[in-house]
Amino acid sequence: MTEKSPIxxxxxxxxxxxxxxxxxAISNNLWGGRSETIGGQLKxxxxxxxxxxxxANNLPNPVLKELFGLQSRADLEKRLREFxxxxxxxxxxLEKKQALAxxxxxxxxxxxxxxxxxxxxxxxxxxxxxKKGRVSPWLRKWLLxxxxxxxxxxxxxxxxxxxxVKDAIHLYGAKGAVFLPRMIALAVFLTIVFLANKYICAWxxxxxxxxxxxxxxxxxxxxxxxLGRQYKPxxxxxxxxxxxxLALFSLAAFAWGLDLIEPIDPFKIYKPLALTWLxxxxxxxxxxxxxxxxxxxxxxxxxxxxxxxxxxxxxRVRISxxxxxxxxxxxxxxxxxxxxxxxxxxxxxxxxxxxFACYTCRDACPTGSISFSTAGRSLPPPGHxxxxxxxxEAGPADQPAAQERP
Numbered sequence: 342m343t344e345k346s347p348i349x350x351x352x353x354x355x356x357x358x359x360x361x362x363x364x365x366a367i368s369n370n371l372w373g374g375r376s377e378t379i380g381g382q383l384k385x386x387x388x389x390x391x392x393x394x395x396x397a398n399n400l401p402n403p404v405l406k407e408l409f410g411l412q413s414r415a416d417l418e419k420r421l422r423e424f425x426x427x428x429x430x431x432x433x434x435l436e437k438k439q440a441l442a443x444x445x446x447x448x449x450x451x452x453x454x455x456x457x458x459x460x461x462x463x464x465x466x467x468x469x470x471x472k473k474g475r476v477s478p479w480l481r482k483w484l485l486x487x488x489x490x491x492x493x494x495x496x497x498x499x500x501x502x503x504x505x506v507k508d509a510i511h512l513y514g515a516k517g518a519v520f521l522p523r524m525i526a527l528a529v530f531l532t533i534v535f536l537a538n539k540y541i542c543a544w545x546x547x548x549x550x551x552x553x554x555x556x557x558x559x560x561x562x563x564x565x566x567x568l569g570r571q572y573k574p575x576x577x578x579x580x581x582x583x584x585x586x587l588a589l590f591s592l593a594a595f596a597w598g599l600d601l602i603e604p605i606d607p608f609k610i611y612k613p614l615a616l617t618w619l620x621x622x623x624x625x626x627x628x629x630x631x632x633x634x635x636x637x638x639x640x641x642x643x644x645x646x647x648x649x650x651x652x653x654x655x656x657r658v659r660i661s662x663x664x665x666x667x668x669x670x671x672x673x674x675x676x677x678x679x680x681x682x683x684x685x686x687x688x689x690x691x692x693x694x695x696x697f698a699c700y701t702c703r704d705a706c707p708t709g710s711i712s713f714s715t716a717g718r719s720l721p722p723p724g725h726x727x728x729x730x731x732x733x734e735a736g737p738a739d740q741p742a743a744q745e746r747p
Contacts, residue, residue: 345561347568350632353558357486358610358628361551364494365611372452372497383439385432387422394421394435404438433517440516448499448522456496457529460545463491467544468537471713475704478562484544485554493547498608502530502546506644507590507602514594534649537658538713542639542649543697548607549639553699555631556678564676564705571633573680576694579640583647590644607638635678640695650695660685660696660703660711661718667710669726676705688720 384397395405395417405411409424421431467484470476476484498504505527512518533541542549559568593599605623609616616624630637639646653659662673662685674683681694682702703711 345567350559350567354555354628354632357551357554357558361489361494361610362613364490365497366613368494369497369612369614372449383432383435385421385428385435387420387428387431389421390418391421392417398435398439400435400439400442404442408434408438437516437518440512440518441520444512444518444520444523452496453500453522456492456500457526459491459496460541463488464533464540464545468540471700476700478557478560481699482554482557485550485557488544488550489547489554492545493551493608493611496547498547498606498611500526501548501608502541502645502649503548503608503643505530506648507600507606510591510644511594511600511603514591515598515600530645531649531652534652535656538653538656538660538696538698539646539649540698542646543699546639547611549636549697551610552628552631552636552638553697555628556633556635559632564701566633569633571635571678573678574634574640576680576684576692580647580650580694582641583643586642587644587647602642602644636697639697640679646695653696654693658713658715659718660698660713661716662686662721663710663712664719664721664725666708667721667725668708670707671726672705672707673702673711677702685718686721687726688718 385394389397391405391409391411394400395402400408402417405417409416409419411417424431426434470480470484500523505523509520509523509527512520512523530541543553544550556571559566559571561567590601593601604617604619606620607624607627609620610624610628627638634640660682667686671683671686674686677683678699678701679694679697681696684690684693685696685702698713700713703709703713
């Protein structure tokens with residue numbers, strides 16, 4: 342079995358998945374699992390006292406005080422009908438309060454700030470290392486593994502970039518509630534996108550880095566597939582599916598209060614005991630597809646991927662090309678795991694696909710013409726690629742004769 346054999350690749354991927362599932366189960370047990378549901382069926386009767394209602398629905402007194410505007414403990418003995426609310430109005434208010442209380446109770450408020458602190462440290466270290474020079478395929482794999490180990494295996498499935506968008510839409514659609522801590526987390530993630538492209542997706546997202554690592558385990562150092570063939574689906578296809586999926590997800594949330602992603606959530610690989618047969622089967626197919634397609638969940642389904650792509654349009658730091666030194670070899674586009682570098686390089690498309698700031702393009706460039714900086718993207722000179730192609734085809738023997746012509 343050679344170092345780059347298909348059998349070895351399959352063994353590495355299966356071993357990685359088994360390691361992730363096994364260690365995640367242990368980690369979840371150590372942290373202690375918490376329910377992330379937003380409550381069950383409310384028990385409402387206008388003849389109930391406020392205290393009885395709170396006990397029936399597991400609502401603490403502070404929530405009851407805010408909901409009914411209670412002035413004293415004696416108000417807990419008032420009947421619900423005394424507050425002049427219809428059953429429908431009361432139910433809507435209470436479902437919203439119950440959902441927020443359940444969200445609050447489901448979060449580990451020790452782990453979450455620690456995880457964000459580790460994100461800032463890790464992303465800063467990766468950025469520093471990437472700015473120093475080229476990253477070998479070996480080092481890249483270890484950086485991806487370190488990320489999924491810290492932010493997935495050790496720190497768990499929640500929070501995640503995708504969860505901030507998915508859960509915000511579902512909670513508001515189903516209960517009309519906005520959970521402020523989640524919106525703050527979303528703002529932080531989108532700020533990172535604004536500052537440095539999809540840097541959080543590339544190096545910090547626990548589901549994204551797992552897909553990325555699997556894709557690169559099936560790749561030689563020369564960006565050739567070891568097992569089968571690796572594909573680059575057209576952006577018009579991937580983004581159309583992603584837009585349609587988000588529209589369907591939003592419709593289900595607002596019309597029926599359903600969360601279509603929850604049963605197949607790929608982040609649950611880091612919470613394996615919560616997986617159903619449907620979820621486990623979907624994740625298995627997704628990770629299998631990751632061998633041949635770069636980050637299939639991110640490109641086809643992820644709500645944060647779509648929102649982040651929109652913010653990416655005004656990102657301050659992003660991939661740019663210096664056409665004065667570019668020799669039009671297009672090795673960067675060939676090495677890029679998606680179609681984005683080809684679009685950035687040639688600028689022959691109005692819409693630029695998602696760029697995950699993985700730096701593969703820069704590492705493949707023989708002249709150092711690609712940078713990840715605040716420099717604006719310029720257009721290639723007219724005929725840049727055609728001229729370079731003709732020069733390469735002509736060869737050195739033909740060039741002097743060409744120069745002697747008037």
